[in-house]
Amino acid sequence: MHHLAGPLLFLATVALMEGFAYGAHRWLMHGPGWFLHESHHRPRTGMFEANDLYAAIFAVPSIALFWWGIGLGHGASYAWIGGGIAAYGAIYFIFHDVIVHKRVSHHYVARSAYMKRLVQGHRLHHAVESKEGTVSFGFLYAPPAAKLKARLKAEQ
Numbered sequence: 001m002h003h004l005a006g007p008l009l010f011l012a013t014v015a016l017m018e019g020f021a022y023g024a025h026r027w028l029m030h031g032p033g034w035f036l037h038e039s040h041h042r043p044r045t046g047m048f049e050a051n052d053l054y055a056a057i058f059a060v061p062s063i064a065l066f067w068w069g070i071g072l073g074h075g076a077s078y079a080w081i082g083g084g085i086a087a088y089g090a091i092y093f094i095f096h097d098v099i100v101h102k103r104v105s106h107h108y109v110a111r112s113a114y115m116k117r118l119v120q121g122h123r124l125h126h127a128v129e130s131k132e133g134t135v136s137f138g139f140l141y142a143p144p145a146a147k148l149k150a151r152l153k154a155e156q
Ligand SMILES: [Zn+2]
Pocket: 025, 029, 030, 037, 041, 125
């Protein structure tokens, strides 16, 4: 394997995971998987919510890829992909659970245009706490807030 192939696989996986997360959030979690995701669109009563199970589910392919690649010796490429999935999970957790939902207390305030748009995008996702009629399903990319607000209005 070329010495750059691993890191490139890793970065491509992180980018592709955003597309996967968007699809899973829009069509699985706001679809047949709503029974778990619904807890995330209700006020949390304890430390955890049923929706946290998704994080555990999505960690399985990452662990499996590490095990297959390194544990069973099928090649480091698998581990780089598994690492990309794990890195996306960590980025998602920091953005979604820490920055937006403040499950860990902090004083960070979004200042860059990109971060402001991202935070606003996810707040607008929570503007409607129902299975249907909501907007902005991504986590590392969000359309401009004006666009999202117009779409929210059209959904009413
Ligand atoms: Zn949602």
